[in-house]
Amino acid sequence: MIEAVERWFGVDERWERPLPPPRELRTDVRWALVALLTVVLSHELTRSVGMLENETWGPVWQYVGIVSLCALLVVRRRFPVAVTLAAGTHMILMSLVMPMTMSQLPAQMAYFLLIFSGMAWARNRRAVMYAVTAVVLMLVLLYAWTYALGSGVEQILESFDTSEAEDAGPFSPVVAVVIFSILGNVIFFGFAIGLGQVAWRGAMRQAQVEEQAATIRTQTAQLTDQAVVAERLRIARELHDVVAHHVSVMGVQAAAARRVMERDPDAARTALTAIEQASRDGVGQMRDLLGTLRATGEGADDETAVGGADPGQAPSSDRAPQPTLAALPALIEQASTPLCEVTGHLVESAPGAADRVPPPLQLSAYRIVQEGLANVRRHSTARHASATVRVDEAAGTVEVEVVDDGSPRVGTSGTGLGLQGMRERAAHLGGGVEAGPRSGSAGWRVRVWLPLDGHRPSRRPGRAAADQAADAQMKVAP
Structure with a gap:
């Protein structure tokens, strides 16, 4: 049972809801002032119709209760656990000494907002669970004192003509009033606590979604950087292989031509022909590779616009395909030298x-x-x-x-x-x-x-x- 309650309150969750920014805290001050004006107006309207004549405490203490209630709204998100405990205690004390002041609708809405905010913004979920438990226990003790040990039953009997009310419904007036009072408080506190917990879990899910989105953005950037590096390495390998092969062929063939130029002109001519062919092949392969880099993703030929290619150069779509195993015989033949x-x-x-x-x-x-x-x-x-x-x-x-x-x-x-x-x-x-x-x-x-x-x-x-x-x-x- 305890584990289920802790799980519902989110005690084991590692996420802590951060404090609202200073701008939002200033918003709480403005809403507290609005609430104060509303509760004061409702209080004076109630006084004007004579509904506060039976209050034991006078207007000064009534305003002390109203101001202290609205003051809690200022810090409802900065100290949510303390506000939850203070709001429940304040409500119970006001119901004992100034019930008509406490029971006005604007004041009830302020209590509801305070308990809701405590559940929604508490960063220590175990602490808020204990605070809510304490409030509920105080409420239970209040009912026990009022109806079991106090004069609550006598007051109900004095308020109703029991001789006429007994046949009006399935419950006696005393039972009906007690159940009605308990049901109202269960609905009030239940909705405040439940909706606050829903708001807290919604904020947690939103934070998780934002964290996942940030992680995805970071990983995407890393993958993009890795892809760029990998592509640069691939291009470097291709250029190295093409240049190294053809330049080395030209160097070896040039050395061979130099050595046999005087005694074997035909062999020198063959070597020079190989140099010419190697240079053409090398330039052609490098042109194909650079053309691949210049081509847009849509396959358009941008070589002229980007690279300033020769007017007689073939378009990118006509570039030679990448070498395959079928091109090995030509590579072997080109690599052979007199040496x-x-x-x-x-x-x-x-x-x-x-x-x-x-x-x-x-x-x-x-x-x-x-x-x-x-x-x-x-x-x-x-x-x-x-x-x-x-x-x-x-x-x-x-x-x-x-x-x-x-x-x-x-x-x-x-x-x-x-x-x-x-x-x-x-x-x-x-x-x-x-x-x-x-x-x-x-x-x-x-x-x-x-x-x-x-x-x-x-x-x-x-x-x-x-x-x-x-x-x-x-x-x-x-």
């Missing part, structure tokens, strides 16, 4: 498996191969390199492996952004990266595995078989 032969392999667990790989995974696999071969050209003395992409639908994975047979080139330690970009791509798609010297033979090996469904596999698939295949490929003479 380093590159071979590539696309292994499918079933015919057409590569075409069924989701586009984001195909692009990531392509970029990983591109970056891996760029690292070989920049940082290795390798004469042979191999790039292998395995699509295993049964295991649900895509594996990318780039191996070479060289040693680290002196003075080309790099920044580590290439491997970092690979790890970020793999982590974003639920995969992983292995990079380091090959075991048992010269060279460097990079291996990346990506799950087809975006979930990290329980173990790294096919590691022993991949090592054997990579070592076998490096032992094949050019």
Whole structure:
């Protein structure tokens, strides 16, 4: 029973209703003045019709009671628990010494507002529960004193002609008056307490909704910031892969052309052609990437307005699609130089498996191969390199492996952004990266595995078989 009462009062709730702002407290002062004028006017009208002649206490004490009642309205929201207890005590005392002053309708409305405010604004719910309990107990004791120990029954009998009233209804006059008085007080205090509790719970729910809305706004801002950062990292990876690959190709081909220019003009011409093609491809891919950034969400082509593109440039809708696994042969061919032969392999667990790989995974696999071969050209003395992409639908994975047979080139330690970009791509798609010297033979090996469904596999698939295949490929003479 006690637990149910505490639960109804909200004793276990952690939320505390905050104090109203100073502007609202000044509003309470104005309403207290309005209430004072109203109660005084009602009091004087009652006096004018002769209904206060039997009051034991004179006008001075009557106004003391009225002013003290209205003064409680000033602090009803600042000290709600104390006001609840004071209002109940004030009402009971006034009913004993000045019943006609207390029973006027404006005064009753003031008492109702005070008890309602105490329930609605109390921050300590256990304290307000004790205050309400104390008021109810005082009311019970008042009735016990009036009708059991006092002269309340005699007064009722004197007020009615019991000989004529006994047959007027199912209750005797004494019982009817007692029940009527109790029922009126139950309705009065019950509604004041109940409505105050409803108002308090409504304020609590409103505060919870506002807190949830603030949390949602904060989380939305955080997610937006994270999305912006993630997009910036993705763009950085794309630019790094595109620029690093094509610039390294041009550098290696230029070095090869310089070395064979005099003794083998045809080879130099081939190298210069590769440089030209690499520069065109690099510019085209960067233009596509920047065009994607400039495009609006509605798909309109804003390149001319925003970026000042060349008049002869194709519109954004005609940009080349992002590279896929089908573009690997061209990438391998472009990566081969007179100084380093590159071979590539696309292994499918079933015919057409590569075409069924989701586009984001195909692009990531392509970029990983591109970056891996760029690292070989920049940082290795390798004469042979191999790039292998395995699509295993049964295991649900895509594996990318780039191996070479060289040693680290002196003075080309790099920044580590290439491997970092690979790890970020793999982590974003639920995969992983292995990079380091090959075991048992010269060279460097990079291996990346990506799950087809975006979930990290329980173990790294096919590691022993991949090592054997990579070592076998490096032992094949050019």
